[in-house]
Amino acid sequence: MFRVTRRYRFAASHRLHAPQLSDEQNEAIYGKCNNPFGHGHNYVLEVTARGPADDSGRTLDPGRLDDLVARQVLTPFSHSNLNVDVDSFAGRVPTSENLAVEICRRLKDNWPAIFPGEWPKLDRVRIAETARNIFEVKTHEID
């Protein structure tokens, strides 16, 4: 059994602001991240699959994973304002926790169309907002 991890990058902006809270509360909780004009990051995304190697000696075809990630994540997210341009974050704070869950859900939902067999399975998604802030969600933690 192998785990195969592929790393991707995208740049996006966001603003952390919870609509249920007052402006003062938002500023107290999110600080600089609450700036109304937003700010951005160079996100680094790692997508991990697991499974046995097939006759080709590989667990998956990295090109097919690249296509899936490009279509579901990189194209819609890259050079976007997450709050404005990505419908999933309408009314939901685009923290990197929520971003990791959103990416994992998109990949999980669209996985069977790309990898229809029993293997490989999507194992986890890991996102680095900066080199120092890293968030990881395993597929089984997603509904």
Added chain:
Amino acid sequence: MLITRKVEFSSSHMCRRPELSEEENRRIYGPAANPHGHGHNYVLEVSLEGEPDPVTGMVLDLKELKQILTRHVVDVYDHRFLNYEVPPFDRVVPTPENIARDIWQRLEPLLHDGRGRLRTVRVYETPDLYVDYCGEQPCSV
């Protein structure tokens, strides 16, 4: 406790199977099927699990682990064309999965004497693609 040592080696390889046609090899392996080969700066991370010795405070001296990795992996793989020069890759396609398994098989007999047990072999083919192998059992961490 897990301890990890990192080493590097540079090798060339090609991913193709002789029983398949040129078109099939290109379809499955893409540019990696080029029969003239191509190369990577591989990075190997080997993690051992164990308890620190009560006197030395070490699971296994990382200097000693480095010597094992150098002798049994780097000296074997580095600056070699894996398909031509490093068995079993004369008959096994040197994908990062198969490289990770071969390294595991080389190291596992040397690293289960109680001081530190081999837990994970991680092979970076490039900074953006890596494979973990933990033996027959799935990786648990």
